[in-house]
Amino acid sequence: MGMYSREELAAAFEDYKSRRDSASQTGDWNVWAECFALDAHYIEHAYGELHGREAIRNWICEVMAPYPTMTFPVNWVVIDEENHAIVWEVMNAFPAPFDDHGKPFAFPNWSRLVYAGNMLWASEEDIYNPARDAGRVFSQWIAAGGAPLSKEAIEMKYR
Numbered sequence: 001m002g003m004y005s006r007e008e009l010a011a012a013f014e015d016y017k018s019r020r021d022s023a024s025q026t027g028d029w030n031v032w033a034e035c036f037a038l039d040a041h042y043i044e045h046a047y048g049e050l051h052g053r054e055a056i057r058n059w060i061c062e063v064m065a066p067y068p069t070m071t072f073p074v075n076w077v078v079i080d081e082e083n084h085a086i087v088w089e090v091m092n093a094f095p096a097p098f099d100d101h102g103k104p105f106a107f108p109n110w111s112r113l114v115y116a117g118n119m120l121w122a123s124e125e126d127i128y129n130p131a132r133d134a135g136r137v138f139s140q141w142i143a144a145g146g147a148p149l150s151k152e153a154i155e156m157k158y159r
Contacts, residue, residue: 002084004115009079012119013086020072027068033057036124037116043125046134046156059154066148069095071104084115092134094141105141107133130156 016035023032033056036042042050047063050056064070070093077088088111093104109128116122128134 002081004081004084004117006079006081009081009084009086009115012115012121013077013079013113015119016113016121017074023064024069024071027064029060029064029068030057033060035119035121037120037122040116040121041123043123045125045127046130047154048157062153065150065153067094068149071095073106075108086113086115087111092128094137094146097141097144097146099140099144105137105144105146107137 012035016032019032019035023029033053036053036056038053039051040053040056042056042059044050044059047059050059072090073093075089075091077086079086090109090111091104091106092109093106095104098104107128109126111127112123112125113121114123
């Protein structure tokens, strides 16, 4: 057994999702950044590595500026007590307009959070294929009438 209980890990993940959902509703991603430890490490396969809460905050606020109300429905979750981690699949879903079936244009992402204690996360790693998934889905959303609220403030390093 790890140093944190399953219940604590699950509660911290619920807090993470609640902060993310609040950010999606308001467009203010600062509240989500607060769930990371001051020295957190974030690995984002399209944008690179970030070190520290403030770097994560600056990145998420800039990267989400064009799509501040994007949502992130979770498909499945695994709690890894031994490594005090959460692994899950989330869909990165664009806001309206939706497809012909009324569903958001979305692409899958797998993430791994490592818990730091005190409802804070030590690290996150996002794994997806921007070259295959993100660009294709973005193009479909644009063709359906979607429009970013602003130009990209940060370009992907790896497309």
